[in-house]
Amino acid sequence: MLIDIALDAVGSDQAPGPEIRGAIEACRKLPVRVHLVGPEAELRAMLKKRHLPADFPIVVHHASERIGMEEKAAIAVRTKRDSSMRVGLKLVREKTVAGFVTAGNTGAAMATAKMVLGMLPGVDRPALATALPSSGESPCILLDVGANVDCKPHNLEQFAVMGELYSRNVLKIAKPRVGLLSIGEEETKGNDLTRESFALLRALPLNFIGNVEGRDLFNGHADVIVCDGFVGNVALKASEGLAKLVRSELRQAMGSNPLYMLGAFLSKGAFNNFRKRLDYTEYGGAPLLGLRGACIIGHGSSNARAIYNGIRVAAEFAQSGISQEMKDALTPPATPANSDGNTTVPAL
Amino acid sequence: MLIDIALDAVGSDQAPGPEIRGAIEACRKLPVRVHLVGPEAELRAMLKKRHLPADFPIVVHHASERIGMEEKAAIAVRTKRDSSMRVGLKLVREKTVAGFVTAGNTGAAMATAKMVLGMLPGVDRPALATALPSSGESPCILLDVGANVDCKPHNLEQFAVMGELYSRNVLKIAKPRVGLLSIGEEETKGNDLTRESFALLRALPLNFIGNVEGRDLFNGHADVIVCDGFVGNVALKASEGLAKLVRSELRQAMGSNPLYMLGAFLSKGAFNNFRKRLDYTEYGGAPLLGLRGACIIGHGSSNARAIYNGIRVAAEFAQSGISQEMKDALTPPATPANSDGNTTVPAL
Numbered sequence: 001m002l003i004d005i006a007l008d009a010v011g012s013d014q015a016p017g018p019e020i021r022g023a024i025e026a027c028r029k030l031p032v033r034v035h036l037v038g039p040e041a042e043l044r045a046m047l048k049k050r051h052l053p054a055d056f057p058i059v060v061h062h063a064s065e066r067i068g069m070e071e072k073a074a075i076a077v078r079t080k081r082d083s084s085m086r087v088g089l090k091l092v093r094e095k096t097v098a099g100f101v102t103a104g105n106t107g108a109a110m111a112t113a114k115m116v117l118g119m120l121p122g123v124d125r126p127a128l129a130t131a132l133p134s135s136g137e138s139p140c141i142l143l144d145v146g147a148n149v150d151c152k153p154h155n156l157e158q159f160a161v162m163g164e165l166y167s168r169n170v171l172k173i174a175k176p177r178v179g180l181l182s183i184g185e186e187e188t189k190g191n192d193l194t195r196e197s198f199a200l201l202r203a204l205p206l207n208f209i210g211n212v213e214g215r216d217l218f219n220g221h222a223d224v225i226v227c228d229g230f231v232g233n234v235a236l237k238a239s240e241g242l243a244k245l246v247r248s249e250l251r252q253a254m255g256s257n258p259l260y261m262l263g264a265f266l267s268k269g270a271f272n273n274f275r276k277r278l279d280y281t282e283y284g285g286a287p288l289l290g291l292r293g294a295c296i297i298g299h300g301s302s303n304a305r306a307i308y309n310g311i312r313v314a315a316e317f318a319q320s321g322i323s324q325e326m327k328d329a330l331t332p333p334a335t336p337a338n339s340d341g342n343t344t345v346p347a348l
Numbered sequence: 349m350l351i352d353i354a355l356d357a358v359g360s361d362q363a364p365g366p367e368i369r370g371a372i373e374a375c376r377k378l379p380v381r382v383h384l385v386g387p388e389a390e391l392r393a394m395l396k397k398r399h400l401p402a403d404f405p406i407v408v409h410h411a412s413e414r415i416g417m418e419e420k421a422a423i424a425v426r427t428k429r430d431s432s433m434r435v436g437l438k439l440v441r442e443k444t445v446a447g448f449v450t451a452g453n454t455g456a457a458m459a460t461a462k463m464v465l466g467m468l469p470g471v472d473r474p475a476l477a478t479a480l481p482s483s484g485e486s487p488c489i490l491l492d493v494g495a496n497v498d499c500k501p502h503n504l505e506q507f508a509v510m511g512e513l514y515s516r517n518v519l520k521i522a523k524p525r526v527g528l529l530s531i532g533e534e535e536t537k538g539n540d541l542t543r544e545s546f547a548l549l550r551a552l553p554l555n556f557i558g559n560v561e562g563r564d565l566f567n568g569h570a571d572v573i574v575c576d577g578f579v580g581n582v583a584l585k586a587s588e589g590l591a592k593l594v595r596s597e598l599r600q601a602m603g604s605n606p607l608y609m610l611g612a613f614l615s616k617g618a619f620n621n622f623r624k625r626l627d628y629t630e631y632g633g634a635p636l637l638g639l640r641g642a643c644i645i646g647h648g649s650s651n652a653r654a655i656y657n658g659i660r661v662a663a664e665f666a667q668s669g670i671s672q673e674m675k676d677a678l679t680p681p682a683t684p685a686n687s688d689g690n691t692t693v694p695a696l
Contacts, residue, residue, distance in 0.1 A: 228539075235586040256618060
């Protein structure tokens with residue numbers, strides 16, 4: 001039985017090349033059927049060149065419009081009614097597919113997903129989560145990394161619940177350690193938001209380890225780290241910026257003399273292993289948590305490997321039953337589920 | 349003519365070893381006289397073992413108390429009246445020395461410096477600034493990285509003025525590009541604080557380049573980046589955490605097979621150059637800006653090289669005349685300077 005996943009074929013900067021190659025790799029290695037969403041004639045022509053078997057599990061859905069990377073999310077969502085994002089997310093809503101993956105405009109993807117899928121009851125705001133490499137055995141989940149700029153304590157409380165469920169159900173961590181991102185370990189350290197959130201997180205039925213610091217994003221001390229979307233986005237992008245600097249400095253240092261170049265050639269395999277450990281493309285994009293359905297948002301610079309991993313994560317997400325668990329965890333038990341899910345403060 | 353710099357001899361985790369070695373190196377290479385502050389008998393005994401010439405420019409000032417890394421700043425400052433930090437900063441206040449360097453407890457150093465030196469007129473809060481490695485030619489100054497947790501727009505405005513003066517006077521950047529750390533380039537992107545601060549920064553008589561993102565900390569797009577102390581501290585520590593992970597992963601990858609080890613041996617010089625480019629010890633600690641005097645705060649894990657660079661930066665800071673420039677830039681021209689400097693909102 002194949003898991004159906006919709007893929008925005010015109011999301012990434014180099015689209016649709018990485019999407020088509022990533023989809024083919026996913027169909028070969030994973031129990032998935034990929035629904036490519038985009039300009040049908042162009043996509044069919046590109047697939048034809050690949051000489052795939054007749055029963056190869058890729059199908060194409062037409063979408064006439066593409067949302068560009070520089071477009072304003074609010075306007076694009078309103079005006080482009082036949083965008084690949086909207087068509088793909090509708091496939092999730094009508095249960096044709098179990099999840100949606102895009103490497104396109106993050107803001108537009110978040111806005112479209114909120115509009116088309118809607119939020120789970122009890123969720124005030126969805127959160128964009130990302131998996132970071134760590135010296136521990138499994139990646140650390142950081143959320144929110146940009147969906148919500150100014151947050152209230154109850155938002156961080158919901159992010160903690162959602163992140164913990166993601167770590168447990170999708171990453172299979174038995175008892176995820178949940179930390180609150182701050183600037184000191186003591187409860188009293190931090191800003192107004194973290195100090196107020198601390199008590200809420202401590203009262204949750206999960207393994208809350210208290211405040212953690214920026215360095216804990218990468219040292220395996222926590223499995224889930226919660227913060228507002230401004231701080232999370234700055235921390236994530238600063239880390240990406242430093243990783244890029246490290247790569248370019250290392251390349252420059254190694255190329256500066258023939259002996260170093262020989263050494264680098266001999267150690268090539270080690271460099272590749274090193275790169276792979278730190279490479280975001282291995283982590284499969286950022287899941288948008290709190291929606292009625294699985295939506296994974298990748299980097300604009302995604303290559304085929306990143307797309308493949310996005311599809312893998314979407315399939316794992318869909319299979320995990322995490323949406324039902326979130327609904328159960330975040331819906332106040334005493335009152336019936338609020339069907340718009342937008343204004344309920346969870347009674348956790 | 350030597351520049352007199354006071355050095356907390358019992359600041360770093362490994363003190364006083366790194367302090368003594370760093371001070372000796374500084375006295376050999378720089379036009380400085382170092383005033384070691386700490387337990388006099390112990391320091392004299394250690395210096396004696398070095399067989400320095402009689403006229404070697406190191407002097408010792410006795411301080412009977414040491415503030416530990418885990419001590420609460422507020423309590424330590426109040427109770428340890430003969431701490432090495434307090435004695436060293438008093439030497440600055442009474443103009444025996446031109447600046448003070450410590451690798452001790454950051455919170456205690458900031459609190460002691462505020463108390464002993466006082467703030468420049470027009471400065472509401474001092475800011476801790478740090479120099480980050482970048483792919484550009486000179487380091488990028490990030491401030492505040494932890495002195496002020498919840499900031500108001502006028503605090504960020506003052507940080508911009510102080511950071512720009514530091515970049516221009518100490519790092520000798522002719523026309524520093526000043527950016528506001530946010531999560532999108534457009535003026536409307538960001539949180540409440542950055543959106544309100546944007547207009548204030550744009551009105552300043554300096555080269556404001558608008559919002560920058562986390563990745564811009566390391567790509568040379570800006571010379572000075574302004575943010576509140578919570579965000580700056582998280583970004584800095586996340587970057588330090590990632591750098592540590594990179595080093596350990598690279599070491600592990602290189603050690604995993606004899607061929608890689610040979611390659612790494614041949615490329616050793618390149619690795620050293622690479623490390624040096626990214627090594628915080630080359631950047632000489634974090635200046636605390638906005639005080640009546642130069643105070644440089646280093647990492648607890650500082651080695652002798654980091655101490656040496658801290659002394660170098662303190663001397664450059666003291667020589668630059670930046671304190672006078674800050675006073676001129678931040679004092680409202682129409683009213684007389686407010687001598688406590690604590691509550692004046694600058695009319696920039």
